[in-house]
Amino acid sequence: MEIKGSIGIDIGSTTFKVIVLDSTKRIVYSKIMPTETVIVKQVNDLFSKELLEFKREEYRIIATGYGKEIIKIADRRFTEITCHLRGIFEEFRRSCTIVDIGGQDSKVIKCNQNGELVDFIMNDKCSAGTGRFLENIALRFNINISELGEIARNANIAQPISSTCTVFAESEIISLLSQGIRADEILKGLHLSLVKRIKSMVKSIGLEPPLILSGGVSLNPAIRELLGRELGVEPLVSVHPQFTAAYGAALLGLKKGN
Ligand code: ADP
Numbered sequence: 001m002e003i004k005g006s007i008g009i010d011i012g013s014t015t016f017k018v019i020v021l022d023s024t025k026r027i028v029y030s031k032i033m034p035t036e037t038v039i040v041k042q043v044n045d046l047f048s049k050e051l052l053e054f055k056r057e058e059y060r061i062i063a064t065g066y067g068k069e070i071i072k073i074a075d076r077r078f079t080e081i082t083c084h085l086r087g088i089f090e091e092f093r094r095s096c097t098i099v100d101i102g103g104q105d106s107k108v109i110k111c112n113q114n115g116e117l118v119d120f121i122m123n124d125k126c127s128a129g130t131g132r133f134l135e136n137i138a139l140r141f142n143i144n145i146s147e148l149g150e151i152a153r154n155a156n157i158a159q160p161i162s163s164t165c166t167v168f169a170e171s172e173i174i175s176l177l178s179q180g181i182r183a184d185e186i187l188k189g190l191h192l193s194l195v196k197r198i199k200s201m202v203k204s205i206g207l208e209p210p211l212i213l214s215g216g217v218s219l220n221p222a223i224r225e226l227l228g229r230e231l232g233v234e235p236l237v238s239v240h241p242q243f244t245a246a247y248g249a250a251l252l253g254l255k256k257g258n
Helices: 039-050 080-092 131-141 145-154 166-178 183-205 221-231 241-254
Strands: 005-011 015-022 027-034 059-064 096-101 106-111 117-123 211-214
Touching (some): 027 241, 059 080, 059 241, 080 106, 080 117, 096 183, 131 183, 145 221
Parallel strands (some): 005 059
Antiparallel strands (some): 005 015
16 A cells, blocks of 8 residues: 655654655654653654544654654664764755764764765763753753853853863853853853864764754754864754754655665
């Protein structure tokens, strides 16, 4: 039987994303929400309430992300690397280097002109190069995460931060503030320290331009600007950067044989 479409679900550590495509690759449904503690309930609610119109026998279900194993009814599961690559290639159709900075991990993925994986590197061991680092900072400064980057971007200088670890950076922030250093300059320094971590990941596998940013942290203007400056390129940003892996998953579900 011909399928009517495909459901791509990306359960990240921070956000839960769903994209439904019809058979012509048109997006007919999308949703993003915070990932709940009991993911299995969130998945059950999604299928029993939100996705009822997309019948199980007519739509393929492809799961990715850190919680992909929890989706028991998935037809297939793919890694986030595969899904990011697929989503970005659909949008840009060229060889490139993808930087995906999510809530609890960051990845650099190199893609050739056919949309195939050339190389990748991933950091999921240390929060300092991830969105969680920025979330902690936003909490510490009592600033909304969506405003943090703009404040950092507008600072005149970046206060050097010597701590390489999120926990130690917190004590360094307190010490710098107590010395009267401006909060926006500390924020810029913290953004720069994250960017330098990503830069070294990019350098370790080599930059194949263009640099394309994906994942929630690419919504942060200071990260975009500083990463471009550090790498000497003008980064491109995926149109809906948090949905890239869910989109890629849904596209993979439309492919015959998957
Ligand atoms: P994951 O897929 O790993 O769950 P996401 O790709 O959704 O994570 O990225 C989550 C991160 O994106 C957060 O930790 C935060 O740093 C960042 N983020 C989310 N929304 C915004 C926003 N509006 N502006 C800036 N940064 C954001």
